[in-house]
Amino acid sequence: MILVIQRVSSANITINRGAPKFMGQGAVWLFGVEKGDDSFDVGPLLQKALMLRMFPSETGRMDKSVMDIKGEVMFVSQFTLCASLKKGSRPDFFDVEVSERAKEVYDQCVVFLHSVPEVTLVTGEFSAHMNIDLVNDGPVTFILRRKDGRFFDLY
Numbered sequence: 785m786i787l788v789i790q791r792v793s794s795a796n797i798t799i800n801r802g803a804p805k806f807m808g809q810g811a812v813w814l815f816g817v818e819k820g821d822d823s824f825d826v827g828p829l830l831q832k833a834l835m836l837r838m839f840p841s842e843t844g845r846m847d848k849s850v851m852d853i854k855g856e857v858m859f860v861s862q863f864t865l866c867a868s869l870k871k872g873s874r875p876d877f878f879d880v881e882v883s884e885r886a887k888e889v890y891d892q893c894v895v896f897l898h899s900v901p902e903v904t905l906v907t908g909e910f911s912a913h914m915n916i917d918l919v920n921d922g923p924v925t926f927i928l929r930r931k932d933g934r935f936f937d938l939y
Contacts, residue, residue: 785821785829785889786865787928788814791838795858795918799909807906810855811838812918815893816865817886818879821931826892829930834900838924846924851902859897860908860916861890883911 790812796804813833834851841847850857863886867875881889887910897905908914929936 785818785825785930786816787829787833788862788865789833789836789838789926789928790814790918791921791924792858793919793921795906795916797858797860797906797908797917798915799912800914805858805906807856807858807904809853809921810857810904811850812858812860812916814860814862814865815890816862817881817889818866818931819881821881821889823889823892825930825933826889826896828933829928830893830896832930832935833928834903836926838926851900854902854904856904856906857897858906858908858916858918859894860914861886861910887911 792812793809794807795812796806798804835849837846837849839846839848839850839853839855863877863880864875866880867877868879869875880886890910894905894907897903
């Protein structure tokens, strides 16, 4: 599983040209499911993201999490995060989980995030065309990857 986390001062998402959903200060999370990812990694991945100290305290240091500031999270599925760019110039999607299984994992994440009272959740729609407008705050961006019960750096 790959999760790209961007700190934002605001964002909105439009799904299939529908009415936009808006959010204020918080984070936009782009989520991809790789082949073989197991749902037991969902809780640890989301807990780490929720606890990530990426918002400034009164001293200016990144000491507060999205839960500490009672911020908002926009959670969006993005299968292209799992693409390989090793060969050629066309992305290879061999490592992307099949759609039905990826949707199960995505839905499990949404249920988990809805259970966190300190966070207001805005969701995308799995496998839909979405436009996201956001105002990066910083910019501050982090990438989390978890597979087989372990966190990995992407480099």
